[in-house]
Amino acid sequence: MRTVPALPDEFVLGHLTRHLAANALPVPSALLKSFRTGVDGGSHHHARGESRYYEQLVRGLEMTEQTYKQRHTLVFLAKHTQPGVYSADEGFLAEPFVYHHIPMNFMVDDTKRPTLWKFCATCRVLDRARYGIAYWHIVHQVPGIDLCPLHDEPLHGCTVESIFQDPTLSKPDALQCIIPTPELIAANRTPALSLYRAVVTELLARPLPDGQLRLKLLALRRHGWMQSPLDSQTLRLPSLGAVINRHEIPEVWIAHHFPPIRKQWAPDGVFVDKAWRAKFLQTCHHRTSKARSDLWTNGLDLLRACLTIRDLATIQEVLWPGVASAAPDQAALEQLPC
Ligand SMILES: [Zn+2]
Numbered sequence: 001m002r003t004v005p006a007l008p009d010e011f012v013l014g015h016l017t018r019h020l021a022a023n024a025l026p027v028p029s030a031l032l033k034s035f036r037t038g039v040d041g042g043s044h045h046h047a048r049g050e051s052r053y054y055e056q057l058v059r060g061l062e063m064t065e066q067t068y069k070q071r072h073t074l075v076f077l078a079k080h081t082q083p084g085v086y087s088a089d090e091g092f093l094a095e096p097f098v099y100h101h102i103p104m105n106f107m108v109d110d111t112k113r114p115t116l117w118k119f120c121a122t123c124r125v126l127d128r129a130r131y132g133i134a135y136w137h138i139v140h141q142v143p144g145i146d147l148c149p150l151h152d153e154p155l156h157g158c159t160v161e162s163i164f165q166d167p168t169l170s171k172p173d174a175l176q177c178i179i180p181t182p183e184l185i186a187a188n189r190t191p192a193l194s195l196y197r198a199v200v201t202e203l204l205a206r207p208l209p210d211g212q213l214r215l216k217l218l219a220l221r222r223h224g225w226m227q228s229p230l231d232s233q234t235l236r237l238p239s240l241g242a243v244i245n246r247h248e249i250p251e252v253w254i255a256h257h258f259p260p261i262r263k264q265w266a267p268d269g270v271f272v273d274k275a276w277r278a279k280f281l282q283t284c285h286h287r288t289s290k291a292r293s294d295l296w297t298n299g300l301d302l303l304r305a306c307l308t309i310r311d312l313a314t315i316q317e318v319l320w321p322g323v324a325s326a327a328p329d330q331a332a333l334e335q336l337p338c
Pocket of ligand 1 (some may be wrong): 120121123
């Protein structure tokens with residue numbers, strides 16, 4: 001079995017696809033089978049599905065599974081104790097691969113979105129110059145982000161099959177990509193979403209131990225409590241309701257990232273601002289506000305923190321007490337538009 005090291009910030013699905021190609025394995029399940037017939041193959045039956053893949057991907061590398069997960073997956077955005085809710089579906093989703101690989105805690109509904117995966121054209125050019133190939137970055141796959149945090153450029157949105165068709169982005173023109181509309185780009189540049197982008201980027205650069213983000217988010221909520229009547233009202237709402245309640249996040253962003261809500265409340269695609277928000281908030285409860293994706297559980301709480309605190313330094317101090325001023329990636333963060 002050939003070892004294929006992951007590139008910096010490479011998203012696990014792209015790495016896995018390159019690993020399979022290098023070893024002439026047709027489908028991901030073949031990776032597991034090839035190890036089951038090996039000397040120590042029996043033990044893999046008892047491992048959890050996602051862990052079995054990580055184990056293969058880090059084999060031969062100077063890296064633990066834990067470190068791999070922190071550097072190459074978005075699992076940190078999922079609630080630690082929350083079990084994934086996956087279901088079998090037709091076509092692509094029926095592949096056992098997706099069952100295991102929604103390990104990044106995307107859910108089945110996410111995979112039906114027209115633009116699930118994203119890439120930045122400038123990052124692609126720079127990667128090819130530096131590594132000879134381009135690849136899919138994890139920072140571009142964070143839910144709710146439509147601009148490259150490093151280049152402030154609109155991300156190309158691609159179909160669910162794209163990573164498997166072209167893990168090195170060798171022919172991006174052959175992928176069915178969608179560029180964000182000017183309205184969606186403008187929405188991403190509003191203060192709260194710019195701050196969200198900055199905090200998430202830093203979380204990837206300086207990952208917290210497993211489960212710590214959840215605790216830190218609770219600390220952030222306590223910090224923001226009672227700052228203003230609107231803040232305290234926002235903090236009592238479920239995450240998505242809190243975000244909508246602030247009237248600072250444009251509808252175009254909410255509709256793009258939470259399509260079921262658009263279907264429910266605006267079948268014609270036209271929003272009437274006050275009426276839509278009021279109607280949503282009346283019916284908002286924890287079940288609907290979870291917004292269908294595991295990744296959104298911590299992501300929305302993070303966005304809620306960005307709406308109530310609004311200041312990167314304060315959030316940094318809660319997430320990384322005492323080390324915010326010594327950020328190793330400060331130069332990159334200063335380029336961010338927040
Ligand atoms: Zn970029």
